[in-house]
Amino acid sequence: MTSSRTEPRTLVDVEMPQMGVSVAEGTITEWKLSVGDPVVAEETICEVTTDKIDTELPAPASGVVAEIVVPVGETVAVGTVLARIATGGDAPAAGEPPPAVADAEPAPAAARYSPVVSRIAAEHGIDLATVVGTGRNGRVRKQDVLALVEQRAAPAQEPPLHIESPYVPEPAPAAAAPAPAGGTLSLMRRQIGAHMKRSLETAATCTTWMECDMSRVEAARRQARVGDLIGITALPIVARATIEALRDFPALNATLDGDRYEQHRAVHLGVAVSLGREGGLIVPVIRDAQELSAEGLAARIKDVAQRARANRLAPDEVHGGTFTITNPGQYGAIMATPVINQPQVAILDLEAIVKRPIVVSDDDGNDMISIRPQTILGLSWDHRALDGALAAQFLSAIRRRLESWERG
Amino acid sequence: MAADGELATRATRTLTYLQAISDGLRTEMRADERVFLMGEDIGVFGGAFKVTDGFVDEFGADRVMDTPLAESAIVGTAVGAAVVGMRPVCEMQFADFISCGFDQLVNVAGKMHYRQGLAVPITVRLPSGGGFSGGPFHSQNPEAWFMHAPGLKVVAPSTPEDAKGMLIGAIRDPNPVVYLEHKNLYRRVKGEVPEGSYETGFSARVARPGDDLTVIAYGAMVHVALEATAPEQVDGASVEVIDLRSLVPLDEEAILASVRKTSKVVVLDEANATCAAGAQVAALIAEKGFEDLDGPVVRVAAPDVPIPFSPPLEQAVLPGVERVKEACRDLLAY
Numbered sequence: 001m002t003s004s005r006t007e008p009r010t011l012v013d014v015e016m017p018q019m020g021v022s023v024a025e026g027t028i029t030e031w032k033l034s035v036g037d038p039v040v041a042e043e044t045i046c047e048v049t050t051d052k053i054d055t056e057l058p059a060p061a062s063g064v065v066a067e068i069v070v071p072v073g074e075t076v077a078v079g080t081v082l083a084r085i086a087t088g089g090d091a092p093a094a095g096e097p098p099p100a101v102a103d104a105e106p107a108p109a110a111a112r113y114s115p116v117v118s119r120i121a122a123e124h125g126i127d128l129a130t131v132v133g134t135g136r137n138g139r140v141r142k143q144d145v146l147a148l149v150e151q152r153a154a155p156a157q158e159p160p161l162h163i164e165s166p167y168v169p170e171p172a173p174a175a176a177a178p179a180p181a182g183g184t185l186s187l188m189r190r191q192i193g194a195h196m197k198r199s200l201e202t203a204a205t206c207t208t209w210m211e212c213d214m215s216r217v218e219a220a221r222r223q224a225r226v227g228d229l230i231g232i233t234a235l236p237i238v239a240r241a242t243i244e245a246l247r248d249f250p251a252l253n254a255t256l257d258g259d260r261y262e263q264h265r266a267v268h269l270g271v272a273v274s275l276g277r278e279g280g281l282i283v284p285v286i287r288d289a290q291e292l293s294a295e296g297l298a299a300r301i302k303d304v305a306q307r308a309r310a311n312r313l314a315p316d317e318v319h320g321g322t323f324t325i326t327n328p329g330q331y332g333a334i335m336a337t338p339v340i341n342q343p344q345v346a347i348l349d350l351e352a353i354v355k356r357p358i359v360v361s362d363d364d365g366n367d368m369i370s371i372r373p374q375t376i377l378g379l380s381w382d383h384r385a386l387d388g389a390l391a392a393q394f395l396s397a398i399r400r401r402l403e404s405w406e407r408g
Numbered sequence: 409m410a411a412d413g414e415l416a417t418r419a420t421r422t423l424t425y426l427q428a429i430s431d432g433l434r435t436e437m438r439a440d441e442r443v444f445l446m447g448e449d450i451g452v453f454g455g456a457f458k459v460t461d462g463f464v465d466e467f468g469a470d471r472v473m474d475t476p477l478a479e480s481a482i483v484g485t486a487v488g489a490a491v492v493g494m495r496p497v498c499e500m501q502f503a504d505f506i507s508c509g510f511d512q513l514v515n516v517a518g519k520m521h522y523r524q525g526l527a528v529p530i531t532v533r534l535p536s537g538g539g540f541s542g543g544p545f546h547s548q549n550p551e552a553w554f555m556h557a558p559g560l561k562v563v564a565p566s567t568p569e570d571a572k573g574m575l576i577g578a579i580r581d582p583n584p585v586v587y588l589e590h591k592n593l594y595r596r597v598k599g600e601v602p603e604g605s606y607e608t609g610f611s612a613r614v615a616r617p618g619d620d621l622t623v624i625a626y627g628a629m630v631h632v633a634l635e636a637t638a639p640e641q642v643d644g645a646s647v648e649v650i651d652l653r654s655l656v657p658l659d660e661e662a663i664l665a666s667v668r669k670t671s672k673v674v675v676l677d678e679a680n681a682t683c684a685a686g687a688q689v690a691a692l693i694a695e696k697g698f699e700d701l702d703g704p705v706v707r708v709a710a711p712d713v714p715i716p717f718s719p720p721l722e723q724a725v726l727p728g729v730e731r732v733k734e735a736c737r738d739l740l741a742y
Contacts, residue, residue, distance in 0.1 A: 114671075114702045115698050115699045115700070115701050116671045116699065116700050116701055116702045117702060119699050119700075135741070135742055136741055136742055139742065141702055142671045142702040
């Protein structure tokens, strides 16, 4: 490696990478290094965000950061030079630690955690430094972290009808995070804002509502026992019914870009996921959702929701949707006017399922009042692409499937 | 093959492990005239351990063949007979002696299907294991030799019921099967054995369910594991014992399912530690069960020395209840 020290200095460009086939640009959120800092190949040089997905960008070469071209907050196209690294000359060779590291104070020995403990902690968002270990020398054992998980779950309230919705319940109304008094909006909020505003400016948005009796769905999901899924939620069943209805009404499984309207054979289903107490919303896309059963959808929704909150979605997973479902029902709201996820032409809103007295008829045509779990399905649709009659027929097709639901 | 549900309702007899092996052989010989036996002193003498006692009277010398002291000839003849449609069962007097028949088993029987596309449905019975001062030539556990030779199946029952059902399964299997019967279980272990014919699949079983730690064992060590991890031995901890039953094929899913549950594993072999069956199990867990582990995968096995003749030395070399118990207590506290 000594030969590298005699090589002339050369500059290596750090470029905005192609982070998925459908990603065209990215925004620098943080520079990890400054000009003059030594850098080792594969070390994280900066963080980049694309459509709310954060990615760490590894340095392409070892050397010294010679120039930072794109400042934090700036959005640039794929392939744009972000920084330059000087290699050769006095630059540290690959594999050698940078001087800064060599000179640093030795870090205190960090606690080590077993694979299963690390995994459980990550799944439940537990800070292991706060866990009291009962193993040898105070080691945190699996049972210690499991006990904490159980303890957290203990004061569980009566579960709402939508259990395990991808929406995270707020901890408690009183403890809700206070809105910041002021300051600039976060990048996430600005992106959501721009996207929503663009949708409202672009689409001729109308909303149609339809009441739906969820008795069969509630019965089915209480009985469902599939693998590890102990009881599935109403959402995947509604999603499955919606996908089936979309196959009958392909006009709604479509995108409208300017004057270019295109129907899609496959249903790539977007599912809106709240990112929890820090706010924010992301819509991961379940590709080829028509291939999945309600149970399969339940598993996929759970998976993408968890990964969305852990900021582990791939950039491609939030693109290419053909229809979106949003489901903030567990806070008790019964109706909303969702904003269409552009360039799609409709979005279905599933709100709370509440027990209501309704009039039902028996086989002989006698009317009576019965207590039934009811919900209001809301569909926002783009009047440029379709008309209200079709929207109502589509909602009716979903309702018919839900009210006669037999699987699960 | 009998369905599990049906098997559970059958009449049973209490048999020793050895009697269950005899019962399995006799049952399959009565049912299938292609089945015949070869071995040293298995006819009039009834075999070194009397597994085939009385067989020559019932089945005749053509089907219970005494052979010269030539293991290579026994296995080689069996391979030829199997290729032309017979179902030979070879008895080694002691598992240790299979080394003389190694070439016929590993190079001829194990590779026949790969090279010529011919099935070699032979069963080679290996009375294995120590614990009775047999010394270095009569106490070995050579199963790993055959795990390392593609083309062979390797099984090692621990209970009388499995001994019978797995022997019948081995005879019917189209592959060469190395069947390890532990000598120290022959007359020491008794159990209920279903009447009639049944096959026990080559997959693992949960010998005792538990939540806090898993001991993975096979053959005689299953009994050591059960005794060493009874709740009173381990401060009330709940220890699962997995009986592998089959080493090739290895029941990966059963192993990984238990690791998922308990996150702590002791792998137990009576064989010498290096490259033993347990080493393969430990490697599997490291590779595919890593995310479920809450402690090191601990191995308990015989050290890499010949098995001593001296009783106290043999006791010190073979993994026993105390060693297994200490290993489990240590890992439980980790």
